[in-house]
Amino acid sequence: MTVETDTSSEKFNGYSEPGRLVTGDWLQEHLGRPGLVVVESDEDVLLYETGHIPGAVKVDWHTELNDPVVRDYVDGQGFADLLGRKGISRDDTVVIYGDKNNWWAAYALWVFSLFGHEDVRLLDGGRDKWIAEGRPITTDASNPTPTDYPVVQRDDSALRAYKDDVLAHLGEGPLIDVRSPEEYDGSRTSAPAYPEEGALRGGHIPSARSVPWARAVAEDGGFRTREELDAIYRDEVGLADGDAIVAYCRIGERSSHTWFVLKHLLGFEDVRNYDGSWTEWGSAVRVPIATGADPGQAPAR
């Protein structure tokens, strides 16, 4: 059972899928509504325990969405077990929120989408905005009633790009690099103030345009308006309807944020997230790399 969408926001109405976002007002009003499950997904694995939206369940990207051995996501059985434990049914409306302007929330939303979970939305502005607005937070444990979530095979073909897909994509369509300018030009391989996660080379995928993820974020921590986003991604970067677009970052979390913007807010139909991202590309043998501030040319075939 799904819950009606939030139609209260003028800003949302400008997006191609206004129903993909909810406001704090809407969420607070709908808490506890049958068919609605609120999920918190953070970078910090303990942040949820310090206080969360009443009734929200936690989904951790490291320990729950990733396969424990292979660099991949859980499989259909693993996802069914996870969502069953969290009390989520296949036709529930899921609203995800988190820290860091919803990086990990967008990442979780993208993984849910790989499994075709239909109605999954983000709380605009995430955890920080909810707290800044003085909305309720609790440390009371949420005790969801387990559900029998069906085993659905993950479909990586439409929303996810592997390294070989990106190689084939070079020169065929736009690439968006959402990392910091220093990571893009090759002067460093991890985000400023982030741990080194092992890329052996610095730079970017040739022809990729640099659009740091945070450009899509407004001062209040929510997404920028449709007009502002169009000015960046269409007017400045030149993305056009019909483009097949691949976004990447360092491990795929910041690019999930941009993926959400391109796919659900701006309505580009073919947008894939390359989750291998720089930690894979920057360490792979003999893949082309460009350095400096210019995108560089896709290699000739």
Added chain:
Amino acid sequence: MTEAVLPDRLAEIRDEFLELPEADRLQLLLEYSYELPPIPDELEGHPELYERVLECQSPVFIVVEVDDAGTVAMHATAPAEAPTTRGFASILAQGLTGLSAADVLAVPGDFPQTLGLTRVVSPLRISGMTGMLLRAQRQVRAKSAG
């Protein structure tokens, strides 16, 4: 080769974690995060004395002092929005403070991996604590030289 001996306080902390079922260990880490001792007044307002732990994703800064008697004190500061990092810092600040420089240097570098948190916290996050320990030891080495 001498076997590294884990100081009592660190061994107690480790056992405290290992005695709990895996799922409850996060709660204990959270309790440690709340117990991170405040930094002493004389260090307050002196960010230049602190070393940033780059291995951690959240901004955490540590400073290690070695007094004339060779006793170590470790202080750390990390934001409330980074409870995991605060918990790691708290374990080390509580576990290393009061030890001799030699004892701190003898703490095995894999201590963070022995707390039974790797699965519930993830190896990547645990490596942040390892970075913190190694930086603390480096400071002890530098400050007890000469």
